[in-house]
Amino acid sequence: MVEEVKRTFLHIHRADNVLVTLTDMAKGTFIEHEGVGFTLADDVAGKHKFTLTDLAPGDEVYMYGVLVGKASEYIPQGGVINTHNLKHAAADFTLGNRKLNWVKPDVSAFLNRTFMGYHRADGSVGTANYWLVIPLVFCENRNINVLKDALLDKLGFSKPRGYENEVDQLVSMLHAGKTVEEILQADLEMTPEAGISNKLFHNIDGIKFINHDMGCGGTRTDSDALCGLLAGYITHPNVAGATVLSLGCQHAQAGILQDEIKKRDANFSKPLVILEQQKLGTESRLLHEALKQTFAGLMQVNKQQRQPAPLNKLCIGLECGGSDGFSGISANPVLGYLSDMMVNMGGSVVLAEFPELCGVEQELSDRCVDDATALKFMDLMRTYNAKAEAAGSGFYANPSPGNIRDGLITDAIKSAGAAKKGGTSPVTAVLDYPEKVTQPGLNLLCTPGSDVESTTAEVASGANLVLFTTGLGTPTGNPVAPVVKLSTNTALFNKMPDIVDFNCGTVIEGVETIEQSAHRLLNYVIDVANGDIKPKAVLLGQDDFIPWKRGVSL
Structure with missing residues (x-):
């Protein structure tokens, strides 16, 4: 502390x-x-x-x-x-005694607070309401893009600000005979922000079109994990329904996807469209069916509206990226205090990025609720690091040049600060990728330290909102879960206001205590969960999605 x-x-x-x-x-x-x-x-x-x-x-x-x-x-x-x-260097770890006593933070100011969310049949509550359009295999990426071009503008869903106006200015300067030097020195007039025009489905936050490079050609383990990941998104509380395009012959079969959906929601009842190109024949028939059935699904889910929900229906993903030497003493401890508050109110939080828990394994395993949970965590950490070592790149290779430049010299220094996001509460569950959160409390999820892969996985496990600390700045977002960026220092907050939402640099400056900053952050989180505030990543359309290939990724 x-x-x-x-x-x-x-x-x-x-x-x-x-x-x-x-x-x-x-x-x-x-x-x-x-x-x-x-x-x-x-x-x-x-x-x-x-x-x-x-x-x-x-x-x-x-x-x-x-x-x-x-x-x-x-x-x-x-x-x-x-x-x-x-x-x-990091200390070794063994199965120790349970250390489950913790100081519960005062949450009296939030006990009667609610947020306005979308209630699902499985009891979960969404902080947003999206329709997904996803491929089971990379062969369908083009068709996903065709559907995106056909649907997005016509249904009135806004796009992030483009730069077409700036390109027009450059073309005009070329036609006017401007030199390279004159063009490089020119001040371009920025395109005005686009607003939502003629939005047809007012209770739907958007249609999200996801591409990926998996589903076939890799290992069966990776294709099965992909089906689990996609099932996590389809059953996600922020998702109202989905359209899935399959080629037909790939490893990631529609039947595997449906089995994974049932694992996560045995009584799954959301609208789900699965279309197989090799069964339907022509591309035009596939796309016509996709358009009709997707439109019909949108009509159905547009009837859903936000309703009050207790804060324990929040599942918060804890993430960091572009970390610096202040991460472990400002933003991450603020996130840790908020994590403890959420756990004390019966909510759930997800701490991932296992390569960034190197050196704190003993503390985290001792905090596991029972020996079986501790052993699962220890086994995942040892197995993961062994695979990395075998590939010539153990956990020691995790810090990036930016991390090192800003004071995170070793992986253990980075990890000790990163683990502060998990607060001090007991670990109620350890999940292997891409398992789903089923218990309240602090959940540990095995993912890479790579922030996009990790955020992608946390959302698949059920995080309906992600809090993301950064000391250097990163635009990372997610297609279906709002990602809130927390700066570790005020200089970054002022330098990159277009991608950073919340400033924890006040802790470094002595303006706020960690507790005060966490309280301010939780009020902000409630506004985001209500849909009253849209984080910068949402406004920018930063829909990052990278499945983890179960090989070595740090």
């Missing part, structure tokens, strides 16, 4: 032997901490770490109270840690 915010640096945990800078600090700066004084041996950029003591090669480095690396060379007191002097 963060102990205190100081003007220039932070000591996150009493067991840590490094401090985190909150601003750029010059070599020779005098540091006084807990009665010890010394000078910085190096320039230290904001978000990076410097040592409290001299470290010899092999000495262990602790951050967030856990082992995050070992010195690979001598580091003087006040020296900056970097990729040259610190190597990834």
Whole structure:
């Protein structure tokens, strides 16, 4: 837990032997901490770490109270840690005793709050109401796009702002004889934002057309997992109905998809159109049937309206991407506090990205409600890392160049901060991809650390809203679940207001406590769940969708 915010640096945990800078600090700066004084041996950029003591090669480095690396060379007191002097290291883990006691946050201000959602026959509640059009195999991607071109504008669903007007300006400058230099220096007039015009189905938030490159040609394991993933989307509370196009001969058979749907909802009753091209014959017949049956389904689900629902009907996905050195001390702990609030109210949260839980396995496994759940988590972590190691890229290779540049030197440093999103509550379930959330509380879902693959999977497991922390900025969204971006620092919030929704940099600045920021965030979440606020990713039409091929992806 963060102990205190100081003007220039932070000591996150009493067991840590490094401090985190909150601003750029010059070599020779005098540091006084807990009665010890010394000078910085190096320039230290904001978000990076410097040592409290001299470290010899092999000495262990602790951050967030856990082992995050070992010195690979001598580091003087006040020296900056970097990729040259610190190597990834993480503590081993074993089956331990259950540690299920936790301090439940005060949720009295939210106990009687509700959100306006779409109630489904299986008891779930959606924060949006979409119709899906999806292929069972990549061969149908073109036909999906044809349906998109035919339906979207005619039914009055708005598109994100295009840049056709800017292209027209460039063409006009070319015809006017402008030089390359003049064009590069020109200020283009931006296209006005497009609004919704002549929307035909007012209770439907949109039709979402999804493409992917799977369904055949890979392993049967991957095609079966794809069917499970797509079934997760079809049965998702934010989805009112779906149209599925199949070629017919692929590995991902319609029958497998239907079996996966039944696993998730035995009494499935949503409108579902499945059309097989090889049975119907011509492309035109396939598309005519798809248009008619999709239109009829839209007429049916347009009768659905938002109704009040308790907050425990929210299933929140916890995600991060483009993380920086502030992620683990601002946005992620804010998300962790909100996670604990949701669990205390009977809701469910999903923590994924298993490569970014490396080094905190012992804590998380000890928090599992029983030994069987702990063993499942430990087995998934070991199996996943072993596959990565066999491919020459273990969990140690997870941090991206952007992560490293902004202070996340090892995977264990990144993981210790990323795990803060999961708060402190017990782990009620461990899910293997693409299993569905069936229990309230904190669920651990095995996914890659890649943010789009992980977000895609969290939504398939049932997350009807995703909270996504970022320190560097990323546009990631999802076709059916609103993705809310939380900045770890105010500079990013001000720099990228077109993709970031909420600022947690106030915690770094001492303007808000983690608890205050979490309360403000939950009020924001309720507005999003109501449909009153549309996150930037929704406004931009950022419909990212990448299924996980069960090979190694970090």
